[in-house]
Amino acid sequence: MKLLTYNFLTSKCIKKVKVGYPLKLNIMEQKVESTNFNPEFIQRVLPRLDWSAIKIAADSVGCQGFPDEINLETSTNDTELLQKLHHLLLEIEVVTGSLICPETNRIFPITNGIPNMLLNEDEV
Amino acid sequence: MSDSEISDEDNTENFIENPTRELLAEGLLSLFTPIVENLDSKVKQTVLVQLNINAQLDILSSVIKDQINKQNKQDTSEFDIALRNLNAIKSKVTVITNVLHSSSSSKFIVSNIMETPSYSHLTSNDYNHVYEPAEDTFLLIDALEQDLSSIQASKPLLTLEIGSGSGIVISALAKYLTHQTHGFYAVDINNYACNATKRTAIANNVNVETINMDMLTAFKYNSIDLLIFNPPYVPTSTSLSTCEDKEPRATVEQEKFYDIEADTIFVKDNQEKMLIKSWAGGDDDGCQVINRVLGELDNILAPNGVFYLLLIKDNNPEKIRKRLKSFGYNSIQIIDRKIRGEHLLVLKIFKNLL
Numbered sequence: 001m002k003l004l005t006y007n008f009l010t011s012k013c014i015k016k017v018k019v020g021y022p023l024k025l026n027i028m029e030q031k032v033e034s035t036n037f038n039p040e041f042i043q044r045v046l047p048r049l050d051w052s053a054i055k056i057a058a059d060s061v062g063c064q065g066f067p068d069e070i071n072l073e074t075s076t077n078d079t080e081l082l083q084k085l086h087h088l089l090l091e092i093e094v095v096t097g098s099l100i101c102p103e104t105n106r107i108f109p110i111t112n113g114i115p116n117m118l119l120n121e122d123e124v
Numbered sequence: 125m126s127d128s129e130i131s132d133e134d135n136t137e138n139f140i141e142n143p144t145r146e147l148l149a150e151g152l153l154s155l156f157t158p159i160v161e162n163l164d165s166k167v168k169q170t171v172l173v174q175l176n177i178n179a180q181l182d183i184l185s186s187v188i189k190d191q192i193n194k195q196n197k198q199d200t201s202e203f204d205i206a207l208r209n210l211n212a213i214k215s216k217v218t219v220i221t222n223v224l225h226s227s228s229s230s231k232f233i234v235s236n237i238m239e240t241p242s243y244s245h246l247t248s249n250d251y252n253h254v255y256e257p258a259e260d261t262f263l264l265i266d267a268l269e270q271d272l273s274s275i276q277a278s279k280p281l282l283t284l285e286i287g288s289g290s291g292i293v294i295s296a297l298a299k300y301l302t303h304q305t306h307g308f309y310a311v312d313i314n315n316y317a318c319n320a321t322k323r324t325a326i327a328n329n330v331n332v333e334t335i336n337m338d339m340l341t342a343f344k345y346n347s348i349d350l351l352i353f354n355p356p357y358v359p360t361s362t363s364l365s366t367c368e369d370k371e372p373r374a375t376v377e378q379e380k381f382y383d384i385e386a387d388t389i390f391v392k393d394n395q396e397k398m399l400i401k402s403w404a405g406g407d408d409d410g411c412q413v414i415n416r417v418l419g420e421l422d423n424i425l426a427p428n429g430v431f432y433l434l435l436i437k438d439n440n441p442e443k444i445r446k447r448l449k450s451f452g453y454n455s456i457q458i459i460d461r462k463i464r465g466e467h468l469l470v471l472k473i474f475k476n477l478l
Contacts, residue, residue, distance in 0.1 A: 002333055004307070005333045005335070008343055008344045009335070009342055009344070010343070012342075033331075038305075041307075114315070114318045114322060114334050114336055115336065115337075117337040118336055124341075
């Protein structure tokens with residue numbers, strides 16, 4: 001699971017969970033796979049990022065230098081920030097770990113890079 | 125349907141089941157590609173030569189015209205004949221140049237075909253757990269290929285396939301668009317299918333983010349720009365669910381629709397349930413799972429999102445299109461194919477007129 005994916009996952013599907021976002025992130029095994037930097041993709045994905053999740057992701061993998069808040073107008077031309085985001089979102093693969101619902105602490109395991117977001121019938 | 129009922133038209137499609145088809149196609153492609161490329165460079169060279177000749181002839185004819193004028197119409201008959209000959213040659217050269225130009229553009233069409241991703245790494249054991257690519261899979265790939273230029277122009281940020289199974293549809297698209305975007309996603313309720321999708325993506329050198337999920341229940345709303353779904357579309361005699369709630373849970377009991385193989389693979393374990401889930405569409409025209417996605421479409425798609433949905437005629441596509449219209453979606457049928465008693469088609473569904 002790349003950390004871009006983490007930005008899009010919620011536990012809102014659990015019964016009685018109000019927001020379910022951002023999930024807690026627990027990384028046991030990670031690897032880095034370099035990909036070509038495509039600034040346009042990062043620029044276009046920027047408005048869809050939830051900065052609270054990005055900060056959690058960056059802290060979890062020890063990527064530093066991310067601002068506390070994001071200013072969409074200035075960030076879109078900030079090549080250094082775009083490059084950092086490219087690395088954080090697209091190059092770090094979470095192989096093993098878990099995602100945890102912030103409200104219920106329900107654990108969703110990540111195995112072989114695949115998060116398991118399935119719920120039991122009594123949870124929905 | 126028994127063999128005797130298969131018409132000639134249907135029979136011609138049977139080659140699709142031939143396991144060596146992919147191998148043959150690959151072999152033929154590898155044979156043809158260098159030849160076509162070689163031909164293309166030759167054609168280009170010839171075009172250049174022809175253009176050069178054309179220019180030279182232009183110069184020559186103007187020189188001759190000058191000569192004629194200078195000679196004050198003395199002895200012009202010889203020059204006239206020569207001039208006419210030259211003009212005839214010139215028009216022939218132009219015709220040849222045009223022919224060469226058009227053959228160049230056919231080469232372009234050949235190179236624009238979307239390659240079927242390799243999936244030879246999947247074995248028959250995998251297909252005990254995961255839906256094996258079949259006619260419906262290839263029709264969906266063909267539909268996306270046909271619509272490729274509009275897909276590229278729409279610049280999807282996130283492309284997601286629901287129920288990716290073997291993963292060849294999303295990998296096919298990722299292979300083609302990977303230089304443009306990185307957001308390829310696959311979800312499947314079957315963990316085995318998730319692994320197969322991941323393996324197919326890796327075998328084709330693309331990244332497809334794979335999530336084990338029921339539909340898009342754990343995905344942020346309104347994120348998907350391009351949605352693809354080859355649903356379980358086969359109408360079955362009973363509901364998929366014996367529960368009170370609307371969600372199909374594949375608590376499939378001994379169903380009539382499953383009689384043929386019931387003695388050998390009656391639902392014993394979860395994986396077999398999963399395999400049934402990959403094709404059984406329930407009793408509502410086979411639309412139980414399709415309807416779940418349609419009901420959630422407003423939450424799934426990003427603004428201007430587009431949805432490619434494979435259906436069978438038995439699903440009553442007109443009813444589905446009316447339902448879509450009622451909540452503001454346009455739809456067009458972009459491809460259809462009749463294969464052994466199944467009439468398959470793909471709808472392209474979108475909110476705004478493109």
